[in-house]
Amino acid sequence: MESxxxxxxxxxxxxxxxxxxxxxxxxxxxxxxxxxxxxxxGNNAGHTVKFADRHFALHFIPSGIIHPQVRCYMGSWMVIDxxxxxxxxxxxxxxxxxxxxxxxxxxxxxxxxxTHRALDGAREAAxxxxxxxTTKRGIGPAYQDRAQRRALTATLLTDPKRFGERAVxxxxxxxxxxxLLYDAEPVGLDTARDELEAAAARLAPLVxxxxxxxxxxxxxxxPVLFEGAQGVMLDLFQGTYPFVTSSSCLPGAAAISCGIPxxxxxxxxxxxKAYVTRVGGGPFPTELTNAAGDHLRKRGNEFGTTTGRxxxxxxxxAAAARFAxxxxxxDGIALTKLDVLDDLDEIQVAVGYRHPDGTIITEPPSDLExxxxxxxxxxxxxxxxxxxxxxxxIESLPAQARAYISFLERQVGVPVVLVSTGPRRxxxxxxxxxxxxxxxxxxxxxxxxxxQKR
Ligand code: GDP
Ligand code: IMO
Ligand code: MG
Numbered sequence: 001m002e003s004x005x006x007x008x009x010x011x012x013x014x015x016x017x018x019x020x021x022x023x024x025x026x027x028x029x030x031x032x033x034x035x036x037x038x039x040x041x042g043n044n045a046g047h048t049v050k051f052a053d054r055h056f057a058l059h060f061i062p063s064g065i066i067h068p069q070v071r072c073y074m075g076s077w078m079v080i081d082x083x084x085x086x087x088x089x090x091x092x093x094x095x096x097x098x099x100x101x102x103x104x105x106x107x108x109x110x111x112x113x114x115t116h117r118a119l120d121g122a123r124e125a126a127x128x129x130x131x132x133x134t135t136k137r138g139i140g141p142a143y144q145d146r147a148q149r150r151a152l153t154a155t156l157l158t159d160p161k162r163f164g165e166r167a168v169x170x171x172x173x174x175x176x177x178x179x180l181l182y183d184a185e186p187v188g189l190d191t192a193r194d195e196l197e198a199a200a201a202r203l204a205p206l207v208x209x210x211x212x213x214x215x216x217x218x219x220x221x222x223p224v225l226f227e228g229a230q231g232v233m234l235d236l237f238q239g240t241y242p243f244v245t246s247s248s249c250l251p252g253a254a255a256i257s258c259g260i261p262x263x264x265x266x267x268x269x270x271x272x273k274a275y276v277t278r279v280g281g282g283p284f285p286t287e288l289t290n291a292a293g294d295h296l297r298k299r300g301n302e303f304g305t306t307t308g309r310x311x312x313x314x315x316x317x318a319a320a321a322r323f324a325x326x327x328x329x330x331d332g333i334a335l336t337k338l339d340v341l342d343d344l345d346e347i348q349v350a351v352g353y354r355h356p357d358g359t360i361i362t363e364p365p366s367d368l369e370x371x372x373x374x375x376x377x378x379x380x381x382x383x384x385x386x387x388x389x390x391x392x393x394i395e396s397l398p399a400q401a402r403a404y405i406s407f408l409e410r411q412v413g414v415p416v417v418l419v420s421t422g423p424r425r426x427x428x429x430x431x432x433x434x435x436x437x438x439x440x441x442x443x444x445x446x447x448x449x450x451x452q453k454r
Pocket of ligand 3: 018019020045046047048305306
């Protein structure tokens, strides 16, 4: 990306354990794009978009939908709960967003059935203390059926009767599992079938082969933005397995999900908070279980967009971020929630992990039992103890905040190209004069003024 060529596409992914502020960043960068594409996950995701006095929470639909010129696509690596997707569409339409005419769903996407949701809950309960803390939206069981080659795909939505029949077959098998393995209530098949058929009839017009449509945008040099859900550390293959989600959150998954050549993918921006949060179980080396963690949770309003669960909070983990930058191939970082650190006297950053024998490693190991034996190695930086909320240029940040950003850049080895100082669209600025920073300014429609007022 160091040529002067304007990239046709940009990918935005989570660089930590999800909830980094991807929704805000994708919305911001969608001011001038022709298409926005969600390529993984389902309604385990919760992406917040705020501007002026408006507030949206997106779960399936790309966060670019708020801008009226953007065509939105949902890829084949997504899992779709028909009724829930319709609920989201209706809620957006009620809020004045025109959705139906510019939303497209890959005919190859996997359907989440009501029994997947029930299985998700039953399996989590059976795991007891070792539970993953899933969102219980049926995500894992739906992807499991996909791998087991008995999933229903969105193409069936175009034939509601056949969809209903096939769904009943699969749900019957699920119900047996619920009753026999988990001693759980089976799902009522008649109601489920009626609801699925009704939802299919409404969703049918959205179902299509999305790859050629996305390629057409690119052929016409129209900017396209791919939006990853979750984050690198929740990736099924590269994350803290088994405490991960069931899809790939990495940029390459965008090509697979859409059925387009990997060569069409442009640079990748990884969104990272200025600290770290995680929802659900699993390792979190820099977690703060004390008053400092409570402070971050309160100041950062760290409660799940999807489940409302309190998020675990901790210091920025540069070792995990370094790993995420490597496997995610990050070209730049969008650093969010800097303002949440405003009140702190001192800020710590983990720069590596120490083995019991004293040796230090710079990236997390894949073996979680080994990871549990390591201690983060912290460096302490001075806080700035002043208000940065809404700051719109680097020069206006206190010196300590600028030093903090530079420190993170050096530690992670990737430039910070966007800084977010508040939840609203305009509370953001691009950093530096790299090609990527210029591209981001252009996509956002200029970053010095409010991007879009309503
Ligand atoms: P996503 O899943 O990555 O889209 O992130 P979520 O929407 O789940 O969570 C991010 C939360 O942080 C949302 O409530 C946003 O409104 C909020 N947010 C995003 N950027 C900033 C920021 O720079 N400062 C503050 N204070 N809040 C932010
Ligand atoms: P966004 O896109 C944060 C977590 C769950 C759980 C694990 C597996 O908003 O960043 P799942 O329901 O996917 O089987 O749960 O993954 N998780 C998320 N955490 N943000 C998300 O999405 C998440 N999606 C899943 O909490 O630990
Ligand atoms: Mg979220």
